[in-house]
């Protein structure tokens with residue numbers, strides 16, 4: 001295993017180890033300091049995802065972001081955009097980032113903090129079909145992965161600030 005530290009803008013300083021040495025691309029990690037998933041994450045129910053194919057309606061997500069996540073999905077429904085979502089799962093995963101460039105990153109993914117979700121990974125075009133949802137998520141404090149300068153990821157939404 002390899003040990004890393006990282007100052008997360010919302011979580012603070014965390015220390016973590018990778019499963020492998022040398023670490024693999026997207027390697028599984030365990031936190032040894034600064035973050036305890038079970039004390040900061042909990043299941044949040046998203047009624048708009050109930051019965052939707054390829055999706056889970058109970059998401060294990062950071063407690064401080066539950067309300068803005070629920071509000072964003074309610075707004076997506078209100079705007080008639082729900083049918084755009086064809087897949088929403090794999091929210092919480094303790095792993096390193098997986099830059100779409102394929103380059104190795106030693107930084108922890110925001111999925112490891114319950115701060116990110118991926119939508120429409122199954123659309124065959126890298127999540128570009130999410131575009132109409134992006135303004136809603138951005139309004140409620142998320143960053144859209146397509147705007148990442150280094151390795152854009154249109155399937156990915158992550159919390160930029162707690163509202």
Ligand SMILES: [Zn+2]
Nearest residue numbers: 116117118156
């Ligand atoms: Zn993601």
